[in-house]
Amino acid sequence: MTRSNSSRPRILFVDDSRLMRACATRILGQDFDLLLAESAEAAWELLQDDASIEALFSDLHMDGKSGFDLLQQVRQADQPHLVDLPVVLITGEEDGETRRKHALMLGATDFISKPFQASELLARASAYSQTSQSAKRLRLLEEEHHVDPETGLGNRRYCEERLMQAMSFAHRHQQPLVLMHLRLDGLTALLEEMGEPHAERALQRIGDTLKRRIRREDTAFRTEPETFSFLLAATDAEGAEKLQRRFMPDLEELGLCPEDEALAVKAGFIVQTPPPMNGRDGAQILEEGLSGEATPVSAVGAPSTSVPGIEQALRLLDQGREDQVTPHLEALRERLQPLLDLMGRGGALASGEGAKRDLH
Secondary structure: OEOOOOOEEEEEEEEEOOHHHHHHHHHOOOOEEEEEEHHHHHHHHHHHEEEEEEEEOOOOOOOOOOHHHHHHHHOOOHHHHHOOOOEEEEEEOOOOOHHHHHHHHHOOOEEEEEOOOOHHHHHHHHHHHHHHHHHHHHHHHHOOOOOOOOOOEOOOHHHHHHHHHHHHHHHOOOOOOEEEEEEEEEEEHHHHHHHHOOOHHHHHHHHHHHHOOOOOOOEEEEOOOOOOOOEEEEOOOHHHHHHHHHHHHHHOOOOOOOOOOHHHHHHEEEEOOOOOOOOOOOHHHHHHHEEEEEEEEEEEEOHHHHHHHHHHHHHHHHOHHHHOOHHHHHHHHHHHHHHHHHHHHHHHHHHHHHHHHHHH
């Protein structure tokens, strides 16, 4: 994708009339970096290739695709800079209120009538190029607000926002969803020992490595100083375990494998399948996983395939999640049986001692 090297605002003017393109050049050429296109098709190619275009002026009636068609393509584009691009449609005397209302419904920003005055065209071009520049700055600020500056991964706030979106999508489409957490205990102490700039490079390398390992549809975040979280779309607990195995060579390459005692960094995973929201927000659900209280499950709403510990089972009961404990009652009973046996022997012993006292 190309970008303009000019300091002047870049505007695209589309009209199949050579005379109208010449007029636009005469009026706008001195103050703007002006691109010209003679058809909607040619304009669309330029828009796809040039992210520095800050406003689009298009004739409504052209041979081939119309200005309506071009407007619809722009508003339905995948690229954020096109969705927000100011689009001014150039209308003729034959275009009544109905056509204008239709254009507004499609997302037109404004209109200018033929024959246009030079001052009017200049004013619209100046106003909407400034609007576009402001929108771009806002998008950059939003992107920076979502990024952990040390690793380049998403930050905790962004993880909370994306988690809510992903949970809603998974629930609607009955798809599994996993939030996997990689803990690197001792990483902070190691980085302090390394000192700058080595610690800075190490964090950047960790971020690059983790981003490289996940799929395009997945997202990686730094949710705590020593914890990295991965939102894995359409993935169950088994898929998360496969990803863990793929991570291990990367951790060894980084010198962060659990067996490397010399570095005092221990890696461990928590696999969390977010339960139904039930009024909770992304921050609360994320905190459950990071605190180790999450119950790994194989799919959204499905019971856990791994047996919870006794304390974890009690926490689930306190939280009203009996359905996640019931499938494992037999296994939990087996774990508790030695304790129950001991309690039984202790009770019998206590009864015997009481009988002896009664005899005396």
